[in-house]
Amino acid sequence: MSFYQSPLDVTAFDAKFEAQKIAFAPISFQVARCLLKFGILAHIDEAGDEGRSLEAIVERSQLSEYACSVLLDMGLSMRLIWQNDTHFILDKIGHFLLQDDMAKVNLNFVHDVCYQGLFELESSLKEGKPNGLKVFGDWETIYPTLSELPQQVKKSWFEFDHYYSDHAFGQLLPLIFKSQPKHIVDVGGNTGKWALACTSYDPDVSVTIMDLPGQLKVALKNAEEKGVGNRVAGYRCDLLDEEQAFFDSGDLYWMSQFLDCFSKTQILSILKRTAQSMTANSELCILETYWDRQPFEAGAFCVNATSIYFTAMANGNSRMYHSKDMLSLISQAGLFVDEDIDDIGLGHTLLRCKLKP
Ligand SMILES: C[S@@+](CC[C@H](N)C(=O)[O-])C[C@H]1O[C@@H](n2cnc3c(N)ncnc32)[C@H](O)[C@@H]1O
Structure with missing residues (x-):
């Protein structure tokens, strides 16, 4: 076993961020699930490098602008997606959440x-x-x-x-x-x-x-x-x-x-x-x-x-x-x-x- 045998090599600044991720973990979990459930990640994925605007996502998801925007903003913070000006593009973690069976x-x-x-x-x-x-x-x-x-x-x-x-x-x-x-x-x-x-x-x-x-x-x-x-x-x-x-x-x-x-x-x-x-x-x-x-x-x-x-x-x-x-x-x-x-x-x-x- 090559892990858990030594302290994690991480700065205090990054460790503090990791601690916040744990504090909010149930929220992150439910946001990821809803981004999947409402087809938002799949819709963004279909657009490839071009990405999708908030308006397009609202129209397809049939959720309110409010609902889509809170999910998308947290999706950014979780690094599931990234933003290029007005468009949202799927990031690597979002890709695996969407495509990985496990x-x-x-x-x-x-x-x-x-x-x-x-x-x-x-x-x-x-x-x-x-x-x-x-x-x-x-x-x-x-x-x-x-x-x-x-x-x-x-x-x-x-x-x-x-x-x-x-x-x-x-x-x-x-x-x-x-x-x-x-x-x-x-x-x-x-x-x-x-x-x-x-x-x-x-x-x-x-x-x-x-x-x-x-x-x-x-x-x-x-x-x-x-x-x-x-x-x-x-x-x-x-x-x-x-x-x-x-x-x-x-x-x-x-x-x-x-x-x-x-x-x-x-x-x-x-x-x-x-x-x-x-x-x-x-x-x-x-x-x-x-x-x-x-x-x-x-x-x-x-x-x-x-x-x-x-x-x-x-x-x-x-x-x-x-x-x-x-x-x-x-x-x-x-x-x-x-x-x-x-x-x-x-x-x-x-x-x-x-x-x-
Ligand atoms: C996690 S499942 C494993 C199923 C299967 N062997 C597999 O590899 O996918 C555990 C199995 O053990 C059985 N089991 C649990 N407690 C039991 C008990 N007290 N007596 C008999 N079977 C039990 C369950 O009903 C279940 O079918």
Whole structure:
């Protein structure tokens, strides 16, 4: 990790400006979202180097001159756009906000899932509960009720989740099928995307998805629709309940973006139960984004920000981990890491684990 190891090299003058950016960050966020939402950045982009006048922007956006001008002025201050006499021209940051898929997915996730609830971060931190989740319902954690979230919230949640795992799948399939698994157990398999990727990659493999009932219903419907209902099975479970039996005849256990949904104590319990279900020939593959394993500082920023979603919205006690924490839990559960591969997809790490001899 080449970042966070020394003080930031910045003048006091610039640091003071950065502090103001933080103080006004929610305002900047909403302004950027509205500039996108009302099509203003796209309209400016279409004009290229010539740019657009305020009048043209008002006419197209159907907002008042007042509304457009406050957004544009703040857009200048955020360096999304620049001004050439009377015309506004898209600047580089505005370009990426407009064109970069990752920025779009992250922004929608923060707005739809996190924004309102984040007001409760302070109490969530004190109580260890996702108090922000109250904006959607009176639930203890987000997971059992994922499928009941309001439509737009659900859409942004799934797009965020899938964006990161989807980018990793292509690279992962040959790695995973190297060991020729016949039966994969996808723990926390969600809507079945990985199960479907596996069944289309290998015509002989079967997959059992372990998940909560709401997610399993969607996953099994998706498998039926793709014509692989006979090779994708569901195993209903709440992995927080240690009394519930763990699925035990898989030769490859798969946990993708799953263990970050739990506290360290809960992870240890899940890993121990997984280990008890494994044989000397089976393996456990853990795919996660660790903030210390990100190739770039931008990745660590996004991963650490995502931890705060877990604190205020998801369950109040989980997070994106430092890889050392996960390695220690794996060892405590009686497993060892046979292969440790970084830079998969968008900053994922794959840990292939086996039972300690
Ligand atoms: C962040 S999603 C990961 C989805 C998928 N594996 C991927 O890589 O995109 C976490 C999954 O874990 C499941 N999950 C969370 N808590 C659970 C629990 N207590 N028991 C079983 N599954 C749980 C959720 O329902 C969800 O499908």
